Amino acid sequence: MKIYPIFILSFIIGLSCPGVLFALEAGANIIVRDAWVRAMPPSAKNTAAYMTIENRSNVDIVLQFASTNVAKTVEIHQMEQVGDTMVMRMLYELRIPARERLELKPNSFHLMIISLVKPLKEGETIPIVLFLKMGTA
């Protein structure tokens, strides 16, 4: 099974606006849209990024890693409501099946942006790099 990593370079995430449609040069197999980052108080060291990842290819795509230059670490987390408790768990990967889309949104999946190097301002745009792995059909 041939697996090759794909880099998506600097797709732009608007802090307060719905976001940008971004197409990968290799035939627009993966589209990331409606990306946004939650504005937090200046003293907050962490925040969350949300987006919709559309997999238009015939193979599954797995998000394995992400990074940004405005923070030390980016992790994948999932929020789940269990009764009246919100449970948060870290995931090591996020799978987007072939021909499907995955929404990262509040109370569900998000990218946790951890240890910001500086407070983010409302309206600011930050780059987040997603590292995706493609399987074969």
Next chain:
Amino acid sequence: MRIKQILIISSVVTAAILLIMFGYYLTRSPQRPTSAAIEQALNPSGDFTLTESSGEIFSLKDHRGKVVLLFFGYTSCPDICPMSLAKLAKVRSLLGAMNEKVMTVFVTVDPQRDTAARLKEYLEYFDDRTIGLTGTKREIDKVVHAYKASYQKILNNSSLGYTINHTSIIYLIDGQGKVRYLFHQDDSPEKIASIIKEICAGI
């Protein structure tokens, strides 16, 4: 023949009227809140003591006559707490003059990381009227327990070191310190505001 027709028509009309009345009863909103058994069991003393971010002592019983919206959280929370705080800010914007009778209180379940200064700065971002409360773990656990809330500190491989799972209920406490309503994630700001108005009318 005539009598039979009259009987049939009048019973159909009566049934229709009864159905309409029943339908009206079903759709009537909002539900008038009552002190149900669950709410009554929550902190019946109507008092607890913690420390404000200013350093002053906060006792619930010192605030009789005010409607208190209480909930538990922590400042490193990515999702729920910012959303709840934003929701309550919206609720207060819908209350108008009634805001004088309302207090929003946030109790941290992460006193280790949530220093008084951090708490104050975090809450002010959403609404500077929100009171942040902290204390020793024992003091906080006492309040958590009284309101039958819960939280778990989970140590994991995350760079965060640990995360905290916690109940997300917003408690409505009336002017006598009694819990009257429990608001959940899916309750809209409009619903919360209208129930607060009803409770305030009764103060």
